[in-house]
Amino acid sequence: MAEALVLHPDRLLPPDPGVRAVTRRLYDAVRALPVLSPHGHVDPRVLLDDAPFPDPTALLITPDHYLTRLLHASGVPLADLGVGRAGLTEAESRAAWRLLCEHWPAFRGTASRSWLEAELSEVFDVRLRPSARTADAVYDTIAARLAEDAYRPRALFERFGIEVLATTDDPCDDLAPHAALAADPTFPGRVLPTFRPDRYLEAGSPDWPALVARLGEVSGCDTGSYRGWVAAMEQRRAHFRAHGATSADHSHADVGTEPLEPGVVERSYARALAGTASAAECTALRRHMLLEMARMSVEDGLVMTLHPGVRRNHHRPTLHASGPDTGHDIPLRGDFTDPLRPLLERYGTHPGLHLVLFTLDESVFSREIAPLAGFYPSVFVGAPWWFLDAPAAVRRFRGAVTETAGFRRTSGFVDDTRAFCSIPARHDMSRRLDAGYLAGLVAEHVLDEDEAVETLVDLVAVRPREVFRL
Amino acid sequence: MAEALVLHPDRLLPPDPGVRAVTRRLYDAVRALPVLSPHGHVDPRVLLDDAPFPDPTALLITPDHYLTRLLHASGVPLADLGVGRAGLTEAESRAAWRLLCEHWPAFRGTASRSWLEAELSEVFDVRLRPSARTADAVYDTIAARLAEDAYRPRALFERFGIEVLATTDDPCDDLAPHAALAADPTFPGRVLPTFRPDRYLEAGSPDWPALVARLGEVSGCDTGSYRGWVAAMEQRRAHFRAHGATSADHSHADVGTEPLEPGVVERSYARALAGTASAAECTALRRHMLLEMARMSVEDGLVMTLHPGVRRNHHRPTLHASGPDTGHDIPLRGDFTDPLRPLLERYGTHPGLHLVLFTLDESVFSREIAPLAGFYPSVFVGAPWWFLDAPAAVRRFRGAVTETAGFRRTSGFVDDTRAFCSIPARHDMSRRLDAGYLAGLVAEHVLDEDEAVETLVDLVAVRPREVFRL
Amino acid sequence: MAEALVLHPDRLLPPDPGVRAVTRRLYDAVRALPVLSPHGHVDPRVLLDDAPFPDPTALLITPDHYLTRLLHASGVPLADLGVGRAGLTEAESRAAWRLLCEHWPAFRGTASRSWLEAELSEVFDVRLRPSARTADAVYDTIAARLAEDAYRPRALFERFGIEVLATTDDPCDDLAPHAALAADPTFPGRVLPTFRPDRYLEAGSPDWPALVARLGEVSGCDTGSYRGWVAAMEQRRAHFRAHGATSADHSHADVGTEPLEPGVVERSYARALAGTASAAECTALRRHMLLEMARMSVEDGLVMTLHPGVRRNHHRPTLHASGPDTGHDIPLRGDFTDPLRPLLERYGTHPGLHLVLFTLDESVFSREIAPLAGFYPSVFVGAPWWFLDAPAAVRRFRGAVTETAGFRRTSGFVDDTRAFCSIPARHDMSRRLDAGYLAGLVAEHVLDEDEAVETLVDLVAVRPREVFRL
Incomplete structure (x- = not known):
């Protein structure tokens, strides 16, 4: 049970039952509308080249300073996460991913945790809560997805x-x-x-x-x-x-x-x-x-x-x-x-x-x-x-x-x-x-x-x- | 339905049913107490002269910079609302009132909206939500009230x-x-x-x-x-x-x-x-x-x-x-x-x-x-x-x-x-x-x-x- | 009724029934854990000497500037509370205690009121809400406790x-x-x-x-x-x-x-x-x-x-x-x-x-x-x-x-x-x-x-x- 990653359909909705019922109706009116993103930092060449994304660490950890900073505060050297380096070997990527999973409790209550959890679940179909024990399995799940055409940019x-x-x-x-x-x-x-x-x-x-x-x-x-x-x-x-x-x-x-x-x-x-x-x-x-x-x-x-x-x-x-x-x-x-x-x-x-x-x-x-x-x-x-x-x-x-x-x-x-x-x-x-x-x-x-x-x-x-x- | 203006008796009370029940009892103890207003900006001559109030725009819009500023932010020239001018003709007052009603959605969630709505309903007996369609009817309702002795200062x-x-x-x-x-x-x-x-x-x-x-x-x-x-x-x-x-x-x-x-x-x-x-x-x-x-x-x-x-x-x-x-x-x-x-x-x-x-x-x-x-x-x-x-x-x-x-x-x-x-x-x-x-x-x-x-x-x-x- | 001091077991827990139920379970997991106090201002000689605490005023009012300041703001001279003085006579201590109890309503909603109430009830077994009428009885209750060995530091x-x-x-x-x-x-x-x-x-x-x-x-x-x-x-x-x-x-x-x-x-x-x-x-x-x-x-x-x-x-x-x-x-x-x-x-x-x-x-x-x-x-x-x-x-x-x-x-x-x-x-x-x-x-x-x-x-x-x- 504690190892399962399950997104609740009512996540982030107010807990009062009456208010939540109204919220659900409002949310339903917009949940499927197209995304307008008028300000961001995605590299356009990602879409131009449409090459498969690299490994999970290079995609999700190394470039995300919200994740790396809190790992750094928790005692993890930035270099171990690939920050400021040319690239990690497969073994190093796996090790970096394990560091994230081991430190998953440090992210409790943070904004990063909420959207990363949603991303893992909804985009990559991950069904395991990150932890030292599940790190490799989660890594493998994401890596497998990234090899599919459906996961190209x-x-x-x-x-x-x-x-x-x-x-x-x-x-x-x-x-x-x-x-x-x-x-x-x-x-x-x-x-x-x-x-x-x-x-x-x-x-x-x-x-x-x-x-x-x-x-x-x-x-x-x-x-x-x-x-x-x-x-x-x-x-x-x-x-x-x-x-x-x-x-x-x-x-x-x-x-x-x-x-x-x-x-x-x-x-x-x-x-x-x-x-x-x-x-x-x-x-x-x-x-x-x-x-x-x-x-x-x-x-x-x-x-x-x-x-x-x-x-x-x-x-x-x-x-x-x-x-x-x-x-x-x-x-x-x-x-x-x-x-x-x-x-x-x-x-x-x-x-x-x-x-x-x-x-x-x-x-x-x-x-x-x-x-x-x-x-x-x-x-x-x-x-x-x-x-x-x-x-x-x-x-x-x-x-x-x-x-x-x-x-x-x-x-x-x-x-x-x-x-x-x-x-x-x-x-x-x-x-x-x-x-x-x-x-x-x-x-x-x-x-x-x-x-x-x-x-x-x-x-x-x-x-x-x-x-x-x- | 969407055109009705109905004040809910529980407006602004906390939504949790238990807290709301307590709130109602507390509110009942003070709702009818006299008003003490130790700081404000009403002109004393209004009460001295006791002349009927002018038209709805001159009473409710022109002097209220909380309303005029948000209309201004929404693209309405201040002069169209009578601000900084000697006085509006009847047609201009009606037009200004219509501008407020057309921009009513801009006031959603604002403090001004809450008390203006209460004022329209409780003081002037307006039963229509302001909108482009209801603007004239609301104007007429208020104007009619203002002509009554019961609406003198x-x-x-x-x-x-x-x-x-x-x-x-x-x-x-x-x-x-x-x-x-x-x-x-x-x-x-x-x-x-x-x-x-x-x-x-x-x-x-x-x-x-x-x-x-x-x-x-x-x-x-x-x-x-x-x-x-x-x-x-x-x-x-x-x-x-x-x-x-x-x-x-x-x-x-x-x-x-x-x-x-x-x-x-x-x-x-x-x-x-x-x-x-x-x-x-x-x-x-x-x-x-x-x-x-x-x-x-x-x-x-x-x-x-x-x-x-x-x-x-x-x-x-x-x-x-x-x-x-x-x-x-x-x-x-x-x-x-x-x-x-x-x-x-x-x-x-x-x-x-x-x-x-x-x-x-x-x-x-x-x-x-x-x-x-x-x-x-x-x-x-x-x-x-x-x-x-x-x-x-x-x-x-x-x-x-x-x-x-x-x-x-x-x-x-x-x-x-x-x-x-x-x-x-x-x-x-x-x-x-x-x-x-x-x-x-x-x-x-x-x-x-x-x-x-x-x-x-x-x-x-x-x-x-x-x-x-x- | 209004004179009783009764601590509710759910005090300070969120009012929503669903959230409160979760809170209770969480709180139960830590309520009895030992106290770690890594920063504070208790005098170590209190524990070294292990002498009985003095009277209620000298223990609870005089040294507590959170209490004395709000009494001062309410018009009570600090000296009447023993502040900046060598010591109060028994009659003065009682009088100071009465000042606190008379001004008890000034503390409604304050942090001091919450913990002082808990302290009176849980540490000293006080069962009366402080007021002009109950001041002496509360004082006597605390004074009696302070004379017991069980209340030595x-x-x-x-x-x-x-x-x-x-x-x-x-x-x-x-x-x-x-x-x-x-x-x-x-x-x-x-x-x-x-x-x-x-x-x-x-x-x-x-x-x-x-x-x-x-x-x-x-x-x-x-x-x-x-x-x-x-x-x-x-x-x-x-x-x-x-x-x-x-x-x-x-x-x-x-x-x-x-x-x-x-x-x-x-x-x-x-x-x-x-x-x-x-x-x-x-x-x-x-x-x-x-x-x-x-x-x-x-x-x-x-x-x-x-x-x-x-x-x-x-x-x-x-x-x-x-x-x-x-x-x-x-x-x-x-x-x-x-x-x-x-x-x-x-x-x-x-x-x-x-x-x-x-x-x-x-x-x-x-x-x-x-x-x-x-x-x-x-x-x-x-x-x-x-x-x-x-x-x-x-x-x-x-x-x-x-x-x-x-x-x-x-x-x-x-x-x-x-x-x-x-x-x-x-x-x-x-x-x-x-x-x-x-x-x-x-x-x-x-x-x-x-x-x-x-x-x-x-x-x-x-x-x-x-x-x-x-």
Whole structure:
């Protein structure tokens, strides 16, 4: 018994029998709707090549920093999980998989556990709860599935019911995989690039001069001046739009947007290129550049999404040993009201702008983001980034923003994942949780049930489309 | 069916059947108690003149920035709702009403929706859910009611069971309407002014010199010096107290209170009058002045209420087009512990002081406000401003403060509204929510039911009276 | 009826009947397990002397600043409760007890009320609800019990099932009571000291030079230099470890850890000794010293616990009249991500370090502490300090950290109390609350019940042992 992995059909639904009954009806209305994924990190070449996925560890553990970080906290070296290494042997993969299974209790109550369990069960038909004893059997089950044609990326894409999938891409990317996918008559799905220019705005970073030099080459604009940088960015955005991009994503330590005088910008830009700009000057330049990106969004219609407030690579020894995105990006306190004011005073009521605000600092949901989205037609409350699949956090999110901003000012679900096979589990969790939240409102007679159904369908099938201009 | 507007008798009560049964009993003990409204923004001339209310839009939409802001976020121009305009024609009012009804789904789950629905149903007998199709019929129903004598302000005041209603008034106000109401033997209600001197403390504002000049005229004190400003303030407070005021309300960006040396104050004051004071100097002056206001409260007994932490008029283009209070005051992060220390070290244990702390930053409830109110006899935890009528926020508020400060250190409900007709709905919501919170404690055997009843009656009928010295 | 004090067997369990049934089963698995108390403030001489406890007021009211502060907020002078006084006469003790009972309604819904009620009922067999009418009878009941041998400290220690009790001690303490207890064959319990060096790191405090002078005498190291201070600290830590200490506790206004150059440290140290160091210099010195303490923890294995973010003695007039720890330590906003980075980059992945992070700022649980504990093997999420026994706060704590960090990265319960007789009630509350939280996960099919039982046993019986190296 204790070794069986059985998904309960009512998982994540509120326990009160009356509320649960309403939730089930709401959930049934959306459970089978297509998946819209307007922001994520799947590599488009996976779908272009349609090669079989590698072994279970390389597919499910090594690239998933939510799993590797908690294993690391539990004493497992990252290298043993394949992180920062070229590849694991079959024996090493099996050993890494065993480490996950042995540490399965460490994941109790975590968001990762919920969707991984759903993924194992629903995608790979695993029927055993992971443990030291079952590790090899589970590994073998998944490995066997991965060898089947039905488990190749395009087959899963269809089985998952994905209608739109956005990737995240460097401005210098040629987007050839996207073009090839779009041109392939045998692949009906939409795979869209997303413009992600962070690195080109961080003039204080040591690799920035090389990056803008390369930006100049790719765009054909002389990025030796700020004016040229602007032209290059506009050129790359046009390239992205031509390949179907609908949004531009920005992630910096803060959301400051403060205009500089043209002369000041050029001088700071020059000093930054020469490596003589101060840290404060580089921050000011970045805030000016972010405002410039908003101006471009107003003009070209790319939805602007902000993912601020993380100290990236908190533990530099791990960064140097294993690379970035290895589980130690740690959130920071955030502010939105004053830092975004220059941007919103300029563009906040402009119909060209869609601005989706994400945060890892829950205290700003009710305090700043919901009030902003409750006034500015351009502003939308982003789904609770990093807590997207965390039931308690999702409930707190809805509880914090709905009473001020309602449902229509929210972005709809965003899976933000690089784990392709987790996409259906994540979207399913979101649907269950929103159904439960709405059922609670029905049970308290705040909404009628027909309104709740309509709202849930809107959240699943309409919000992402409208907010992200899909 | 979907077009009917039916209020459920158990609305906002917890869904668990056992907890709900307790909640009903608790709620029944207070549902019919008189309304005490110690802080709000109703215009006293409404009651003095007792003229019929204007059309539905002018009564319910135009002045309510909670409604207009979310319509604005949904793409409706504020001017179409009558905001910042002299008045709407009958056709324009109808059109504005239709905009609200068409966008009714945008309000699902919001606090505004809950009390507006209750107001429509219980005050105006509307039986149709607002929608594009029902807009005219709903408009006509309300318009017809407004023409009846039973819907004139004084009749509603009596029907609503209002015992005390506090308004919010400028220090230079002569309070003639309050005097006239008090002298009118046909009007038995108590309508009290509240002293709200914010603008006279903001020396950095361009209109400040003119304001203090006028303060000088009205008070008969020479406000050319800080000493004169103090005398003028004391004179105006005495005037307010003579007209029944029991509290003074203060709303600044922060709650800093820091004494300055007398010479420094006078010099800063003089520079501010001359327009040569720096922003930092004006902030320091304001913090000193706020401390001075606390000193006056200790002496004259006016309850001091603080509503800090909002960036007023965030979108200046809207301020210029439509005026202030148009839905874009956006909260800021707040601190209370250190900024209030000078005030509390001086006056915090003085029996003359009642200090009610409000906040829009929920994170300070458990961290700072509840601990302060749990030690200082002068400090009370204010009801959750802006979230007063938001069920989830009210539950968070009680959950955040009760375990540290109990119920007796809280202010009781404050409706803070300028929407006169919403008063009963708002107070009813508060009673339902507090009943539900207390019932939860009974259900978990934390309180006996007799204690819960007594506590709820205390919150509704005693706290506001004692805390606000009504 | 209303005068009876009856503890319900299901108190603090979730009200939903289905969830409650699961909770009961989980709770039954841990209710009788021994108490592990790895951090608290009981005086070891109480157990060494084993003298009868004094009267009810001196035992339960005077030293408990959670009770005295709320009575103070309710208008009771601290001196009337014995705070800051040498001792109360019998008549005064009775009068103080009566004040508590008269103000019993002020404690409704507070954490203090819940455990005090449990303590009165379960430890002292009180059957009357405290009130003005029952005050004397309750006092007499407790006083009679205190005269019995069964209520002497060692008898209660055994009856409470305490396996380990940690005290909190000054680095200069000789720890003679701990040694005597350990050497006493008639006392089988483990009573361990905790190294608490705060005051020796606050070079800006007026008593600091005298403190480090005494540290020098006690340690036999010349603390005239920073180098000597380090040697002295190491000597005292060795002394503590020799007496069974397993942890070192640190409580400063922030958790900043920033290394200084050796020359800078020595110069600042010298200036601080001479009383000529600036406040900023003293803060920098403290942050360097805290990093040094982390280095020592890595080397000697003392678990490092951080309790930051309180403005101690907020109301200095009360400090001067009644002494410290009198109910007006008020929390401050906190940050962990950047301030702890230097410490964690150096030692965060070192197997020698256990770092337990406590906070009074709930907003950092999900934002900073859970992500840190979810990556660094050295970091553990501390139980919710000050809200340890507050049901709603404990639920928020679990809700905030579990989805990121799971259960295994948390510290287990810490009672942090100086109220010896409250220990069983507090641990019982924690077990009930964690059982309820886990039952909620079972009810939502996030965990199977066998996993929930195992997790709860781990939290109660294993986490404290492993995290605090008991």
